[in-house]
Amino acid sequence: MKVASRIVVVPQENIDTDQIIPARFLKITDKAGIGQHLFEDRPEFQVKKGSAILVAGDNFGCGSSREHAVWALKDFGFQAVISTSFADIFRQNSLKNALLPVVVDSVTHALLKQDLLVTIDLASQKLSIENGPTVSFPIDSFSKTCILEGIDEIGYILKHDSAISSFEQKRN
Amino acid sequence: MKTLYDKIWDSHVVVPETDAPAILYIDIHLIHEVTTPQAFAGMKKRGLGVRRTDKTFATMDHSIPTSSRSLAGFDEMAAKQVQTLASNCREFGVPLYDLNSAKQGIVHVIGPELGLTQPGRTLVCGDSHTSTHGAFGALAHGIGTSEVEMVLATQCLLQRKSKNFLVNFDGHLKPGVTAKDMILALIAKIGTGGGTGHVFEFGGSAVRALDMDARMTICNMSIEGGARAGLVAPDDTTFQYVAGREFAPKGAAWDEALARWKKLPSDDGAHFDQAITIDALSLEPMITYGTNPGMAIPLTARVPAPATPEDVQALKYMALEPGQALLGHPIDVVFIGSCTNGRLSDLRNAARLLRGRKVNPRVRMLVVPGSYDVKRLAEAEGLDRVFKEAGAEWREAGCSMCIAMNGDSVPSGNTSVSTSNRNFEGRQGKGARTLLASPLTAAASAIEGCVADPRQFE
Numbered sequence: 001m002k003v004a005s006r007i008v009v010v011p012q013e014n015i016d017t018d019q020i021i022p023a024r025f026l027k028i029t030d031k032a033g034i035g036q037h038l039f040e041d042r043p044e045f046q047v048k049k050g051s052a053i054l055v056a057g058d059n060f061g062c063g064s065s066r067e068h069a070v071w072a073l074k075d076f077g078f079q080a081v082i083s084t085s086f087a088d089i090f091r092q093n094s095l096k097n098a099l100l101p102v103v104v105d106s107v108t109h110a111l112l113k114q115d116l117l118v119t120i121d122l123a124s125q126k127l128s129i130e131n132g133p134t135v136s137f138p139i140d141s142f143s144k145t146c147i148l149e150g151i152d153e154i155g156y157i158l159k160h161d162s163a164i165s166s167f168e169q170k171r172n
Numbered sequence: 173m174k175t176l177y178d179k180i181w182d183s184h185v186v187v188p189e190t191d192a193p194a195i196l197y198i199d200i201h202l203i204h205e206v207t208t209p210q211a212f213a214g215m216k217k218r219g220l221g222v223r224r225t226d227k228t229f230a231t232m233d234h235s236i237p238t239s240s241r242s243l244a245g246f247d248e249m250a251a252k253q254v255q256t257l258a259s260n261c262r263e264f265g266v267p268l269y270d271l272n273s274a275k276q277g278i279v280h281v282i283g284p285e286l287g288l289t290q291p292g293r294t295l296v297c298g299d300s301h302t303s304t305h306g307a308f309g310a311l312a313h314g315i316g317t318s319e320v321e322m323v324l325a326t327q328c329l330l331q332r333k334s335k336n337f338l339v340n341f342d343g344h345l346k347p348g349v350t351a352k353d354m355i356l357a358l359i360a361k362i363g364t365g366g367g368t369g370h371v372f373e374f375g376g377s378a379v380r381a382l383d384m385d386a387r388m389t390i391c392n393m394s395i396e397g398g399a400r401a402g403l404v405a406p407d408d409t410t411f412q413y414v415a416g417r418e419f420a421p422k423g424a425a426w427d428e429a430l431a432r433w434k435k436l437p438s439d440d441g442a443h444f445d446q447a448i449t450i451d452a453l454s455l456e457p458m459i460t461y462g463t464n465p466g467m468a469i470p471l472t473a474r475v476p477a478p479a480t481p482e483d484v485q486a487l488k489y490m491a492l493e494p495g496q497a498l499l500g501h502p503i504d505v506v507f508i509g510s511c512t513n514g515r516l517s518d519l520r521n522a523a524r525l526l527r528g529r530k531v532n533p534r535v536r537m538l539v540v541p542g543s544y545d546v547k548r549l550a551e552a553e554g555l556d557r558v559f560k561e562a563g564a565e566w567r568e569a570g571c572s573m574c575i576a577m578n579g580d581s582v583p584s585g586n587t588s589v590s591t592s593n594r595n596f597e598g599r600q601g602k603g604a605r606t607l608l609a610s611p612l613t614a615a616a617s618a619i620e621g622c623v624a625d626p627r628q629f630e
Contacts, residue, residue, distance in 0.1 A: 013482050014364055014464050018596040023577040027235055027249040029209035029256045041598045057482070059365035062398065062464075063596060065300040065314035066207065088334075088368055088400050089300060093316035140332070142192040153318075154218070157326040160187050160195055164328060167186045167197055 001098070001122040001147060003079045005052035009114045010045045013057035017090065020061070020069040034068060035075030052079045053120065055112045059083075060101075061090025070097045080120050082127070084109050095143040096153065102127060102137045122148060173439040175336045176403050177371045180311040180436070184294050186328060193330040199293040200227055201323045202279045203266070205257040206234045206577075207298030211321035212260040222264045223327045229288060230261050230268040233278045235578050238540050238567040241271045247579060264324075277543020277569045280304040280392065280511035284384070285545050287417025291406035291433040296323055301511045301593060303394040307387035308414070309406035309436050311371070314395065335445035337370035337399060341378035343452040348627035350521070351386035352513060352591065352610035354378065355393040356458035357450060360468040367399030370446065373438060374404050378452035384413040385517040392512045393593050396465040405437035457626060459498055460595045460608040462486035467595070471613060471625055472499060489597055490605050491587075498607070498623045505588035506537040506618040507600070509567075510574040513591035513611050514542025516549050522615040523555045525629050526562040532621030537564035538580065540572040564618070576601045589617040 025037040039045050047054070054073065060083040061069060070093045073081065080100035094101045102120060104112075104127065112118070117130035120137075122144060128134040146153060157164075174182070187195040201224075208230075215221070222228055235250040237243070243251045254271075261268040269275040275282060280301055283289045291309035296302060298320040305312035315329065323329055341354055359366070372394050379387065387404045394402030404410075411430060414420045421429040456470035463486040469476065477494040478484045487494065492501075508514070508522050519541065531537045539559045541547035547569055550556055556566045572580040574592035576599065582588045584603025591614050592599075595606035609617070612626035619629075 011481070012485070013480065014466075016464065016594075016596045018594065018599050022598050022602070023575045024602075026206050026577055027247070027253050029253055030213065031210060041602055059368070059398070062364050063300065063395075063594060065298060065302075065316055067210075067316035067318060070316070085365060085368065087365070087398065089314055089316060089395075093318065096316065096318040140193075142330075153330055154220075154322050154325050156192075157195055157322065157328050157330065160328075161326075163186050163195070164197070164326065168327075171197075 002119065003052050003100070004117065004119040006115050007053045007055050007112060007118050008047055008051045009055040009112060010047065011057055014059045014062055015056050016063035017061055017066050017069040018063055021066065021072045026066060026068055031071045031075065033075065034072045035077070038072040038076045049077055052077060053082065053118050054078050055082045057083065058085050060086050062087040065089045067093045070094050070099050074099050082112060095140065095147070098147045104135060104137060108133070108135050173442040175438040175442045175444065176309060176373055176405050176436055177311065177336055178442070180292055180294065181333055183292070189332060193332045195328045196294065196331045198296050198323050198327055198329055200229070200283070200288050200295040202283055202295065202297040203228065203230045203320065204234055204279050204299065205232050205253045207317050208260065208320055209253060209256045211317050211324060212264065214321045215264070215324060220325045222266055222324050225265040225267070227327060228266045228324065230257060230266050231276055231279055231282055232257060232270055234571045234575055236271065236570045237579050238570040238572045239579065241568050243271070250578065274544050277545065278511045278514060278571055281514060281542035281546065284308065284388065284413070285417070285543060287414055287420035290414060290420070290429070291410060292436050296329060300395045301392050303400065303402050304388050304392040304511055306391040306394065306401050306403040307384060308410055309403060309433070311401055311403070313400040334400065335370045336443065337367055337372050338444040338447040339372050339374050340376035340447070340449040341374070341452045342376045342449055344378055344381060345452050345455060347630055348457055348612060349455050350610045350612060351382055351389040353455055353458040354452070355390045356460065356465065356468040356608065357455050359393065359397045359466045360458070362397055362448065364396060364464050364466040365398045367394065367397040370399050372397070372399045372402040374402060376452070379404060380407065383517060384409060385515040388515065389512055393465065396593060406433050457610060457613050459613060459623065461490060461492055461498060463489055463595055463597050465593065465595060465608060468608070471623070499625060501623045502587070503535060503589050503607070503617055503622055504586035505582045506535055506614050507540070507573040507588055507590040507592060508611050508614050509538065509540030509542060509572050510592040511542060512593040514540060514546065516546050518591065518611040519546070519550050519555050522611040523558040525612060525615040525619065525626060526564070527558050529562060529619050531563040531618045534621045535618050537618045538567060538573060539564050540567045541569050543569045573600055575599070576604070582606070589614045589623065
């Protein structure tokens with residue numbers, strides 16, 4: 001998976017999932033069109049369509065466990081988010097939807113100015129900044145394989161069905 | 173030497189962590205209407221069933237009205253979501269405590285009430301406040317909808333182990349200071365990302381002295397400090413709460429369980445990756461002034477000067493000035509309820525202040541019991557009359573104004589003192605300004621019509 005795009009930068013820290021997608025849009029029973037409400041109550045973030053990479057401040061995605069936040073970012077067109085850190089549940093939800101949560105150090109983060117062209121290559125775990133450095137980023141090795149090879153995590157667990165059954169028997 | 177978290181983790185590993193995360197067994201899966209429709213749709217697409225319908229329990233809480241227990245005339249989308257849960261539960265054979273059930277309530281209130289939440293168990297739910305159940309020494313955390321589908325299908329979760337973070341509250345609390353103030357003080361100290369990658373274990377004499385409701389308040393807001401889960405080691409207080417509940421072990425099974433549970437507390441000398449000690453006696457009633465739960469100060473303190481652009485934006489949104497005192501700041505709404513503070517002892521605390529007093533006419537006050545059972549017990553001791561005679565609204569059980577997706581919300585530009593868990597922009601309604609506080613502080617503020625110190629009434 002390789003993403004090359006001009007970046008959209010929202011410099012704020014601690015952007016919670018209520019900002020990404022307000023609760024009143026959680027009454028849906030599917031995922032269709034949820035991207036139209038991305039950052040709906042935060043027009044000052046000026047997040048416009050056309051970019052595949054969002055850059056945000058530290059602790060992105062804190063708060064609620066709503067996967068709707070990830071679905072909204074994906075549906076809007078984002079394939080990666082770059083920050084100095086992500087909230088745990090948001091990071092999990094992202095990886096399960098192939099929205100890459102890319103962690104960089106604060107020095108690299110400071111180089112990420114609005115509209116710069118950034119290339120993210122998952123296979124080599126490299127991020128390149130236009131007229132700037134190329135840096136490595138960490139990512140969970142299992143999630144990386146799942147995304148690159150299209151491995152379904154539920155299918156993966158089901159392959160261990162006998163181990164689950166014997167665990168259940170042992171506990172009873 | 174192991175921590176409580178280590179012990180629960182070890183006893184639930186089906187396949188150990190390698191390059192791949194561990195496959196961790198889940199004892200209890202609680203589900204609700206908001207984070208499950210897409211998971212059930214995924215199950216149908218795969219042709220999968222729910223692996224353990226005896227370990228999966230559903231209720232309705234987030235998008236339901238609290239004005240009545242009927243969906244008649246209610247928001248069409250919300251009604252459809254609630255009906256979708258009901259039809260999925262029927263189709264997949266999952267027990268559901270719906271609006272006609274005496275067991276309905278906020279998912280994190282009914283789990284413990286039913287005795288589903290037990291020491292040493294693993295428990296998950298598609299809601300970040302699942303950390304609440306850690307108060308029983310259960311490993312409990314929120315999951316996303318993809319993970320809800322995973323647990324429905326396999327009763328397991330792919331999981332990497334977190335680090336251990338010990339939070340000690342030594343000494344004892346002063347009168348008027350409660351569990352809500354303890355957890356707000358912690359988050360103010362470490363920040364909303366302070367616990368990221370960790371599981372909190374709350375200990376120390378001030379935690380030991382708390383009842384189960386109060387321990388749940390603390391664990392509930394672990395996620396606001398960035399930790400997916402928070403734990404309190406089980407003790408006699410825990411065992412007394414669980415004993416006799418519907419799903420609690422009985423007879424010989426109880427004795428066996430008790431022997432097992434007593435081995436759960438962290439061993440002396442067990443390793444914690446991080447630790448912090450807070451002197452309970454130094455704590456004051458806390459209140460938030462900003463737009464995340466870490467922006468909290470003692471009730472008598474003044475709004476701090478902004479240090480970041482985010483702080484500037486927060487004060488602008490809240491219409492507060494640096495250096496301003498919050499005591500005396502006028503308010504419009506008071507909300508008592510939620511999975512943080514919607515239990516019987518919370519309602520008793522608020523009622524103690526409101527008995528024989530009136531809610532200030534400028535304030536709309538909502539008291540929303542966390543479950544039907546809390547409502548029934550509160551009414552049995554006359555708390556509903558105290559609230560109604562004071563001029564507050566006494567509602568049906570649900571998430572209500574904590575999340576503003578169910579008809580209950582704070583109007584734009586209004587300020588609320590809320591016992592809920594999040595003061596994010598728009599959390600209680602678009603443009604709503606939320607001050608998080610304890611039920612005592614909320615009740616005192618309702619009486620005064622402005623932020624008020626509960627200690628003046630005691």
